[in-house]
Amino acid sequence: MLRWLTAGESHGPELLALLEGVPAGVPISITEIQADLxxxxxxxxxxxxxxxxxxxxxxxxxxxxxxxxxxxxxxxIQNTEWPKWTEVMSPEPVGDEVFETGRGRRLTRPRPGHADLVGMQKYGFDEARPALERASARETAARVALGAVAKKLLAELGVRTVSHTVAIGDVHVPEDASWPVADDVEYLDTDPVRCLDAETSAAMVAKIDETRHNGDTIGGVTEVLVYGLPPGIGSYVHWDRRLDSRLAGALMSIQAIKSVEIGDGLETTRRPGSQAHDPLYAVDGKIHRAADRAGGIEGGMTTGTVLRARVGMKPIATVPHALHTVDVSTGENATAFHQRSDVCAVPASGVVAEAMTALVIANSLLEKFGGDSLEEVRRNIRGYLDAIPATLQTSDELVDPSDLDLDTLDDESMGDSRSEWKV
Known part of the structure:
Protein backbone atom coordinates (compact mmCIF):
# COMPACT_ATOMS: atom_id res chain seq x y z
CA MET A 1 0.00 0.00 0.00
CA LEU A 2 0.99 3.58 -0.59
CA ARG A 3 1.26 6.25 2.06
CA TRP A 4 2.02 9.86 1.28
CA LEU A 5 2.70 13.03 3.21
CA THR A 6 3.53 16.60 2.24
CA ALA A 7 5.07 19.36 4.33
CA GLY A 8 6.03 22.98 3.85
CA GLU A 9 4.51 26.44 3.63
CA SER A 10 3.69 28.62 0.65
CA HIS A 11 6.56 31.05 1.28
CA GLY A 12 8.83 28.68 3.18
CA PRO A 13 12.18 27.44 1.86
CA GLU A 14 10.76 24.30 0.25
CA LEU A 15 7.96 21.79 0.00
CA LEU A 16 8.63 18.22 1.07
CA ALA A 17 6.85 15.17 -0.34
CA LEU A 18 7.19 11.57 0.79
CA LEU A 19 5.71 8.49 -0.88
CA GLU A 20 6.10 5.10 0.77
CA GLY A 21 5.21 1.75 -0.75
CA VAL A 22 6.29 2.23 -4.37
CA PRO A 23 7.51 -1.14 -5.72
CA ALA A 24 11.08 -1.42 -6.90
CA GLY A 25 11.79 -1.15 -10.61
CA VAL A 26 9.51 1.75 -11.62
CA PRO A 27 11.40 4.03 -14.03
CA ILE A 28 11.41 7.62 -12.73
CA SER A 29 13.18 10.68 -14.08
CA ILE A 30 13.38 14.15 -12.64
CA THR A 31 12.41 15.48 -16.09
CA GLU A 32 9.03 13.70 -15.98
CA ILE A 33 8.20 15.07 -12.54
CA GLN A 34 9.31 18.54 -13.60
CA ALA A 35 7.04 18.30 -16.65
CA ASP A 36 3.99 17.58 -14.49
CA LEU A 37 4.85 20.48 -12.21
CA ILE A 77 10.60 21.38 -4.21
CA GLN A 78 12.61 24.49 -3.49
CA ASN A 79 11.01 27.93 -3.33
CA THR A 80 13.06 30.29 -5.48
CA GLU A 81 11.31 33.24 -3.78
CA TRP A 82 12.57 32.18 -0.35
CA PRO A 83 15.30 34.88 -0.10
CA LYS A 84 12.51 37.51 0.02
CA TRP A 85 10.80 35.72 2.92
CA THR A 86 13.66 34.61 5.15
CA GLU A 87 12.69 36.98 7.99
CA VAL A 88 8.91 36.78 7.66
CA MET A 89 8.99 32.95 7.61
CA SER A 90 12.09 32.43 9.74
CA PRO A 91 11.96 29.36 12.01
CA GLU A 92 13.95 31.38 14.54
CA PRO A 93 12.50 34.31 16.54
CA VAL A 94 12.80 37.75 14.90
CA GLY A 95 12.41 41.33 16.12
CA ASP A 96 9.07 43.17 16.17
CA GLU A 97 10.30 45.50 13.42
CA VAL A 98 9.83 42.67 10.89
CA PHE A 99 6.06 42.87 11.40
CA GLU A 100 5.68 46.61 11.03
CA THR A 101 5.92 47.07 7.25
CA GLY A 102 5.97 45.26 3.91
CA ARG A 103 5.64 41.50 3.72
CA GLY A 104 5.85 41.09 7.47
CA ARG A 105 2.81 43.24 8.27
CA ARG A 106 0.41 41.26 10.43
CA LEU A 107 -2.61 39.98 8.48
CA THR A 108 -5.48 40.76 10.82
CA ARG A 109 -8.23 41.13 8.19
CA PRO A 110 -9.14 37.50 7.33
CA ARG A 111 -10.32 36.78 3.80
CA PRO A 112 -13.79 35.22 3.48
CA GLY A 113 -13.64 31.81 1.80
CA HIS A 114 -10.12 31.07 3.03
CA ALA A 115 -8.85 29.20 6.08
CA ASP A 116 -7.77 32.52 7.65
CA LEU A 117 -10.38 33.14 10.36
CA VAL A 118 -11.12 29.57 11.40
CA GLY A 119 -7.40 28.74 11.33
CA MET A 120 -6.79 31.61 13.76
CA GLN A 121 -9.58 30.37 16.02
CA LYS A 122 -8.48 26.73 15.92
CA TYR A 123 -4.75 27.19 16.45
CA GLY A 124 -4.76 30.33 18.59
CA PHE A 125 -3.05 32.70 16.12
CA ASP A 126 -3.46 36.48 16.34
CA GLU A 127 -3.01 36.89 12.57
CA ALA A 128 -3.72 34.84 9.44
CA ARG A 129 -0.16 34.32 8.16
CA PRO A 130 0.54 30.98 9.95
CA ALA A 131 -2.76 29.54 8.67
CA LEU A 132 -2.71 30.76 5.09
CA GLU A 133 0.88 29.60 4.52
CA ARG A 134 -0.03 25.93 4.91
CA ALA A 135 -3.62 26.19 3.64
CA SER A 136 -2.36 27.73 0.38
CA ALA A 137 -2.82 25.86 -2.89
CA ARG A 138 0.95 26.10 -3.30
CA GLU A 139 0.94 22.78 -1.40
CA THR A 140 -0.55 21.08 -4.45
CA ALA A 141 2.87 21.22 -6.12
CA ALA A 142 3.96 18.48 -3.70
CA ARG A 143 0.88 16.42 -4.54
CA VAL A 144 1.53 16.76 -8.26
CA ALA A 145 5.13 15.62 -7.78
CA LEU A 146 4.00 12.50 -5.91
CA GLY A 147 1.20 11.98 -8.44
CA ALA A 148 3.80 11.93 -11.21
CA VAL A 149 5.42 8.92 -9.52
CA ALA A 150 2.06 7.20 -9.08
CA LYS A 151 1.13 7.85 -12.73
CA LYS A 152 4.42 6.35 -13.85
CA LEU A 153 3.72 3.21 -11.81
CA LEU A 154 0.24 2.96 -13.31
CA ALA A 155 1.55 3.52 -16.85
CA GLU A 156 3.96 0.61 -16.40
CA LEU A 157 0.89 -1.50 -15.59
CA GLY A 158 -1.05 -0.32 -18.64
CA VAL A 159 -3.15 2.30 -16.83
CA ARG A 160 -3.21 5.87 -18.18
CA THR A 161 -4.88 9.08 -17.04
CA VAL A 162 -6.09 12.26 -18.70
CA SER A 163 -7.89 15.33 -17.36
CA HIS A 164 -9.80 18.09 -19.13
CA THR A 165 -11.95 21.12 -18.39
CA VAL A 166 -15.68 20.58 -18.86
CA ALA A 167 -17.04 23.87 -17.48
CA ILE A 168 -15.98 27.37 -16.53
CA GLY A 169 -18.79 29.30 -14.93
CA ASP A 170 -21.91 28.67 -16.99
CA VAL A 171 -19.94 27.71 -20.12
CA HIS A 172 -19.70 23.94 -20.51
CA VAL A 173 -18.87 21.35 -23.13
CA PRO A 174 -21.79 19.84 -25.07
CA GLU A 175 -23.44 16.83 -23.42
CA ASP A 176 -22.60 14.63 -26.42
CA ALA A 177 -18.94 15.72 -26.55
CA SER A 178 -16.34 12.99 -26.94
CA TRP A 179 -14.24 11.96 -23.96
CA PRO A 180 -10.54 12.66 -24.32
CA VAL A 181 -8.13 9.72 -24.33
CA ALA A 182 -4.63 9.55 -22.90
CA ASP A 183 -3.10 10.43 -26.27
CA ASP A 184 -4.93 13.79 -26.13
CA VAL A 185 -2.86 15.09 -23.21
CA GLU A 186 -0.42 16.99 -25.42
CA TYR A 187 -3.26 18.73 -27.28
CA LEU A 188 -5.08 19.56 -24.06
CA ASP A 189 -1.97 21.06 -22.53
CA THR A 190 -1.60 23.44 -25.47
CA ASP A 191 -5.21 24.60 -25.25
CA PRO A 192 -5.61 27.79 -23.16
CA VAL A 193 -8.15 26.19 -20.82
CA ARG A 194 -7.32 22.49 -21.39
CA CYS A 195 -10.63 21.85 -23.15
CA LEU A 196 -10.93 19.30 -25.95
CA ASP A 197 -13.75 21.13 -27.77
CA ALA A 198 -12.30 24.15 -29.61
CA GLU A 199 -15.55 26.12 -29.77
CA THR A 200 -16.21 25.66 -26.07
CA SER A 201 -12.61 26.56 -25.29
CA ALA A 202 -13.00 29.91 -27.04
CA ALA A 203 -16.20 30.61 -25.10
CA MET A 204 -14.42 29.75 -21.84
CA VAL A 205 -11.59 32.16 -22.62
CA ALA A 206 -14.15 34.89 -23.31
CA LYS A 207 -15.85 34.12 -20.00
CA ILE A 208 -12.54 34.48 -18.14
CA ASP A 209 -11.87 37.81 -19.91
CA GLU A 210 -15.30 39.04 -18.91
CA THR A 211 -14.67 38.01 -15.30
CA ARG A 212 -11.29 39.74 -15.22
CA HIS A 213 -12.84 42.90 -16.63
CA ASN A 214 -15.41 42.81 -13.82
CA GLY A 215 -12.69 42.48 -11.19
CA ASP A 216 -13.93 39.06 -10.12
CA THR A 217 -12.95 35.38 -10.08
CA ILE A 218 -14.65 32.31 -11.54
CA GLY A 219 -14.78 28.57 -10.91
CA GLY A 220 -15.71 25.52 -12.93
CA VAL A 221 -15.49 21.77 -13.38
CA THR A 222 -12.75 19.41 -14.52
CA GLU A 223 -12.91 15.69 -15.22
CA VAL A 224 -10.32 12.95 -14.80
CA LEU A 225 -10.54 9.78 -16.91
CA VAL A 226 -8.55 6.61 -16.24
CA TYR A 227 -8.08 3.98 -18.95
CA GLY A 228 -6.85 0.40 -18.65
CA LEU A 229 -7.96 -0.50 -15.15
CA PRO A 230 -8.76 -4.16 -14.43
CA PRO A 231 -12.09 -4.94 -12.77
CA GLY A 232 -12.17 -5.39 -9.02
CA ILE A 233 -9.99 -2.57 -7.68
CA GLY A 234 -11.54 -1.41 -4.40
CA SER A 235 -14.09 -3.35 -2.36
CA TYR A 236 -17.67 -3.25 -1.11
CA VAL A 237 -16.93 -4.90 2.25
CA HIS A 238 -16.13 -1.72 4.22
CA TRP A 239 -16.89 1.96 3.71
CA ASP A 240 -13.23 2.93 3.70
CA ARG A 241 -12.26 0.39 1.04
CA ARG A 242 -14.77 1.57 -1.56
CA LEU A 243 -12.80 3.16 -4.37
CA ASP A 244 -15.36 5.88 -5.02
CA SER A 245 -15.27 6.77 -1.33
CA ARG A 246 -11.49 7.06 -1.40
CA LEU A 247 -11.54 9.10 -4.58
CA ALA A 248 -14.18 11.46 -3.25
CA GLY A 249 -12.19 12.11 -0.08
CA ALA A 250 -8.90 12.63 -1.91
CA LEU A 251 -10.37 14.91 -4.57
CA MET A 252 -12.38 16.93 -2.06
CA SER A 253 -9.16 17.53 -0.12
CA ILE A 254 -7.79 19.67 -2.97
CA GLN A 255 -7.92 23.35 -2.11
CA ALA A 256 -11.08 25.11 -3.41
CA ILE A 257 -12.79 21.88 -4.54
CA LYS A 258 -16.43 21.85 -3.42
CA SER A 259 -17.96 18.87 -5.24
CA VAL A 260 -17.03 15.45 -6.59
CA GLU A 261 -19.05 13.29 -8.99
CA ILE A 262 -18.32 9.76 -10.20
CA GLY A 263 -19.50 8.99 -13.72
CA ASP A 264 -22.66 10.90 -14.61
CA GLY A 265 -22.98 11.90 -10.96
CA LEU A 266 -25.87 14.24 -10.24
CA GLU A 267 -27.25 13.79 -13.74
CA THR A 268 -27.91 10.16 -12.87
CA THR A 269 -30.17 11.24 -10.00
CA ARG A 270 -32.45 13.00 -12.47
CA ARG A 271 -33.02 9.87 -14.57
CA PRO A 272 -35.42 6.97 -14.05
CA GLY A 273 -33.74 3.71 -13.07
CA SER A 274 -34.27 2.23 -16.53
CA GLN A 275 -32.00 4.94 -17.95
CA ALA A 276 -29.55 5.40 -15.07
CA HIS A 277 -27.52 2.19 -15.22
CA ASP A 278 -25.29 0.25 -17.60
CA PRO A 279 -26.99 -2.85 -19.08
CA LEU A 280 -24.88 -5.95 -19.74
CA TYR A 281 -24.72 -7.88 -23.02
CA ALA A 282 -22.91 -11.03 -24.11
CA VAL A 283 -20.85 -10.37 -27.24
CA ASP A 284 -18.25 -12.74 -28.68
CA GLY A 285 -17.92 -14.66 -25.44
CA LYS A 286 -17.44 -11.63 -23.18
CA ILE A 287 -19.71 -9.40 -21.12
CA HIS A 288 -19.97 -5.85 -22.46
CA ARG A 289 -21.67 -2.78 -21.02
CA ALA A 290 -23.88 -0.59 -23.16
CA ALA A 291 -22.82 2.63 -21.42
CA ASP A 292 -20.49 3.98 -18.75
CA ARG A 293 -22.92 6.09 -16.75
CA ALA A 294 -21.50 4.61 -13.54
CA GLY A 295 -18.10 6.05 -14.40
CA GLY A 296 -16.26 2.74 -14.23
CA ILE A 297 -17.20 2.01 -10.60
CA GLU A 298 -20.00 -0.23 -9.30
CA GLY A 299 -20.31 -1.29 -5.67
CA GLY A 300 -17.13 0.60 -4.81
CA MET A 301 -15.08 -1.43 -7.32
CA THR A 302 -13.72 -0.78 -10.79
CA THR A 303 -15.69 -2.40 -13.60
CA GLY A 304 -12.89 -2.42 -16.16
CA THR A 305 -14.46 0.37 -18.21
CA VAL A 306 -13.27 3.97 -18.23
CA LEU A 307 -13.20 5.50 -14.75
CA ARG A 308 -14.51 9.07 -14.69
CA ALA A 309 -14.44 11.53 -11.79
CA ARG A 310 -15.49 15.18 -11.95
CA VAL A 311 -14.47 17.89 -9.48
CA GLY A 312 -16.11 21.28 -9.03
CA MET A 313 -13.86 24.20 -8.09
CA LYS A 314 -15.29 27.29 -6.45
CA PRO A 315 -14.23 30.77 -7.59
CA ILE A 316 -10.95 31.73 -5.93
CA ALA A 317 -11.70 33.49 -2.66
CA THR A 318 -9.06 36.20 -3.08
CA VAL A 319 -11.24 38.59 -5.07
CA PRO A 320 -9.70 41.76 -6.57
CA HIS A 321 -12.70 43.75 -5.31
CA ALA A 322 -11.95 42.75 -1.72
CA LEU A 323 -14.82 41.24 0.24
CA HIS A 324 -16.13 42.64 3.51
CA THR A 325 -14.51 41.34 6.69
CA VAL A 326 -13.57 42.32 10.24
CA ASP A 327 -10.17 43.51 11.44
CA VAL A 328 -9.65 41.16 14.39
CA SER A 329 -7.06 43.46 15.95
CA THR A 330 -9.63 46.25 16.40
CA GLY A 331 -13.02 44.53 16.04
CA GLU A 332 -13.99 47.03 13.36
CA ASN A 333 -15.51 46.42 9.95
CA ALA A 334 -12.98 46.37 7.12
CA THR A 335 -12.18 45.00 3.69
CA ALA A 336 -10.12 41.82 3.36
CA PHE A 337 -6.44 42.11 2.58
CA HIS A 338 -5.63 41.27 -1.02
CA GLN A 339 -2.77 39.06 -2.17
CA ARG A 340 -1.89 37.93 -5.68
CA SER A 341 -4.71 35.97 -7.20
CA ASP A 342 -5.72 34.06 -10.29
CA VAL A 343 -8.93 34.95 -12.08
CA CYS A 344 -9.42 31.25 -12.83
CA ALA A 345 -7.41 28.19 -11.81
CA VAL A 346 -9.84 25.56 -13.07
CA PRO A 347 -7.57 24.20 -15.88
CA ALA A 348 -4.75 23.64 -13.40
CA SER A 349 -7.09 21.95 -10.92
CA GLY A 350 -7.46 19.11 -13.41
CA VAL A 351 -3.72 18.40 -13.22
CA VAL A 352 -3.92 18.27 -9.42
CA ALA A 353 -7.01 16.05 -9.61
CA GLU A 354 -5.08 13.74 -11.96
CA ALA A 355 -2.34 13.42 -9.35
CA MET A 356 -4.72 12.63 -6.49
CA THR A 357 -6.66 10.15 -8.62
CA ALA A 358 -3.44 8.38 -9.58
CA LEU A 359 -2.30 8.16 -5.96
CA VAL A 360 -5.63 6.70 -4.78
CA ILE A 361 -5.89 4.20 -7.63
CA ALA A 362 -2.26 3.11 -7.31
CA ASN A 363 -2.81 2.56 -3.60
CA SER A 364 -5.95 0.44 -4.11
CA LEU A 365 -4.27 -1.46 -6.93
CA LEU A 366 -1.29 -2.35 -4.75
CA GLU A 367 -3.64 -3.25 -1.91
CA LYS A 368 -5.31 -5.75 -4.25
CA PHE A 369 -2.25 -7.20 -5.97
CA GLY A 370 0.74 -6.41 -3.75
CA GLY A 371 4.32 -6.99 -4.75
CA ASP A 372 7.72 -5.63 -3.77
CA SER A 373 8.81 -5.17 -7.38
CA LEU A 374 7.10 -3.94 -10.51
CA GLU A 375 7.42 -7.34 -12.15
CA GLU A 376 5.84 -9.08 -9.17
CA VAL A 377 2.84 -6.74 -9.37
CA ARG A 378 2.53 -7.49 -13.08
CA ARG A 379 2.56 -11.25 -12.42
CA ASN A 380 -0.09 -10.89 -9.75
CA ILE A 381 -2.36 -8.91 -12.06
CA ARG A 382 -1.94 -11.44 -14.87
CA GLY A 383 -2.68 -14.31 -12.51
CA TYR A 384 -5.82 -12.62 -11.20
CA LEU A 385 -7.19 -11.85 -14.67
CA ASP A 386 -6.40 -15.35 -15.97
CA ALA A 387 -8.25 -16.89 -13.01
CA ILE A 388 -11.55 -15.12 -13.73
CA PRO A 389 -13.90 -17.79 -15.17
CA ALA A 390 -14.74 -17.52 -18.85
CA THR A 391 -18.39 -16.81 -18.04
CA LEU A 392 -17.38 -13.74 -16.02
CA GLN A 393 -14.85 -12.26 -18.43
CA THR A 394 -15.68 -8.65 -19.33
CA SER A 395 -14.60 -6.24 -22.05
CA ASP A 396 -13.77 -2.56 -21.67
CA GLU A 397 -15.46 -1.85 -25.01
CA LEU A 398 -19.00 -0.47 -24.91
CA VAL A 399 -21.63 -1.86 -27.28
CA ASP A 400 -24.67 -0.38 -28.95
CA PRO A 401 -27.64 -2.70 -28.25
CA SER A 402 -29.24 -1.69 -31.55
CA ASP A 403 -26.34 -3.42 -33.34
CA LEU A 404 -26.97 -6.72 -31.54
CA ASP A 405 -29.28 -9.60 -32.41
CA LEU A 406 -31.42 -9.85 -29.31
CA ASP A 407 -34.30 -11.87 -30.79
CA THR A 408 -33.37 -14.80 -28.57
CA LEU A 409 -34.55 -12.89 -25.47
CA ASP A 410 -38.15 -14.05 -25.05
CA ASP A 411 -40.63 -13.65 -22.24
CA GLU A 412 -39.84 -17.11 -20.88
CA SER A 413 -36.12 -16.35 -20.46
CA MET A 414 -36.87 -13.15 -18.57
CA GLY A 415 -40.00 -14.23 -16.78
CA ASP A 416 -38.56 -15.03 -13.36
CA SER A 417 -36.76 -11.73 -12.97
CA ARG A 418 -39.80 -9.78 -14.09
CA SER A 419 -42.34 -11.60 -11.92
CA GLU A 420 -40.35 -10.86 -8.75
CA TRP A 421 -41.19 -7.18 -9.11
CA LYS A 422 -44.90 -7.54 -9.87
CA VAL A 423 -47.20 -6.05 -7.22
Missing part, protein backbone atom coordinates in the same frame (compact mmCIF):
# COMPACT_ATOMS: atom_id res chain seq x y z
CA UNK A 38 4.97 22.72 -15.29
CA UNK A 39 1.52 21.44 -16.31
CA UNK A 40 0.19 22.56 -12.92
CA UNK A 41 0.90 26.17 -13.96
CA UNK A 42 -1.08 25.93 -17.19
CA UNK A 43 -4.34 27.64 -17.99
CA UNK A 44 -5.73 30.96 -19.12
CA UNK A 45 -6.58 33.23 -16.21
CA UNK A 46 -3.59 32.46 -13.99
CA UNK A 47 -1.91 35.21 -11.98
CA UNK A 48 1.61 36.60 -12.14
CA UNK A 49 2.98 34.23 -9.52
CA UNK A 50 3.05 31.37 -12.03
CA UNK A 51 5.52 33.32 -14.17
CA UNK A 52 8.26 33.74 -11.59
CA UNK A 53 7.63 30.89 -9.15
CA UNK A 54 10.05 28.16 -10.19
CA UNK A 55 9.69 24.55 -9.05
CA UNK A 56 13.27 23.35 -8.59
CA UNK A 57 13.08 19.75 -7.47
CA UNK A 58 15.51 17.34 -5.86
CA UNK A 59 14.98 13.59 -5.65
CA UNK A 60 16.23 12.92 -2.14
CA UNK A 61 15.55 9.20 -1.67
CA UNK A 62 14.00 6.03 -3.05
CA UNK A 63 15.41 6.30 -6.59
CA UNK A 64 18.73 5.03 -7.90
CA UNK A 65 19.97 5.27 -11.48
CA UNK A 66 16.50 6.13 -12.74
CA UNK A 67 14.52 3.37 -10.98
CA UNK A 68 12.69 3.12 -7.67
CA UNK A 69 14.38 0.81 -5.18
CA UNK A 70 11.47 0.01 -2.87
CA UNK A 71 12.31 2.52 -0.14
CA UNK A 72 10.29 5.73 0.42
CA UNK A 73 10.52 8.24 -2.42
CA UNK A 74 11.46 11.68 -1.09
CA UNK A 75 11.07 14.84 -3.18
CA UNK A 76 12.04 18.41 -2.32
Missing amino acids: ARRKLGYGRGGRMKFEQDEITLSSGIRHGYTIGSPVGIR
